[in-house]
Amino acid sequence: MSRRDDAAGADIGAALYGLATRAARRLPRDMSLTSAATLATLDRTGPRRITDLAAVEGVTQPAMTTLVRVMEESGLVERQGNPSDKRVTLVSLTEAGAAYVRTRHQAGVQAFERLIGELTGDEIAALMAALPALRHLAELENQDRDGPKR
Template sequence: MSRHDATAAIGAALYGLATRAVRRLPRDMSLTSAATLATLDRTGPRRITDLAAVEGVTQPAMTALVRVMEESGLVERWGDASDRRVTLVCLTEAGAAYVRTRRQAGVDAFEQLIDKLTGDEVEALVAALPALKHLAELESQDREGPTQ
């Protein structure tokens, strides 16, 4: 198999797995809201404009989304000590707890699937862990850019 064919097959398999994983998660909020909370959990406080760019939505849409999440107690807005004109969106403890619960639900779902694999298949996944972690780092860097 050529490198191009291998990367295409791996990409298709990972994309299909990720798509099915997203469908298994609770649908108690939009994917954009959940992704925004996860971004804040990984990167810390961010400007609304930064969040909009990371999540691929307009600034007005992110402003409305942050307002709803703020009313739900999942995020709060803080002034930036280094620049009083800037407002940062920050996770609350309830928001962080939501991210942890949602992440654990995803881990649990994958654990149940992995338990159905053969020993050799599990060993193959273990061998692939460094590459998978590196892929996640690369995707995060591409998508989120530098933190504020």
């Protein structure tokens, strides 16, 4: 990578990070960011072990166990046996958990739609041109974040 590419990467990274953190702060505070992220991970990847979820979300296994218990009591997740290994318990979304993820996602989309409505035609065209790169970045981030599925 050249110095120019390094500088562009830093500028783009700073812009995306700033946008993402401000967007996260605007979301409803009806649950912790870790809980919401865990639900989103389960929605994206399917059922996971508690140890896998802890690693993906960057918390300890006991903390994830507590988080899962609270979300289970709220009806957002359920524990189920793994058909291929009876010793393993998997955590999966319930319909209520999936609905929560969809509602939160839609609220985020709508917030960005309102902001995009304030842009000029040229700015919207620039974002449209960047969509393939942004989607690829999201895929790379998901691969990096989710790690191997067991």
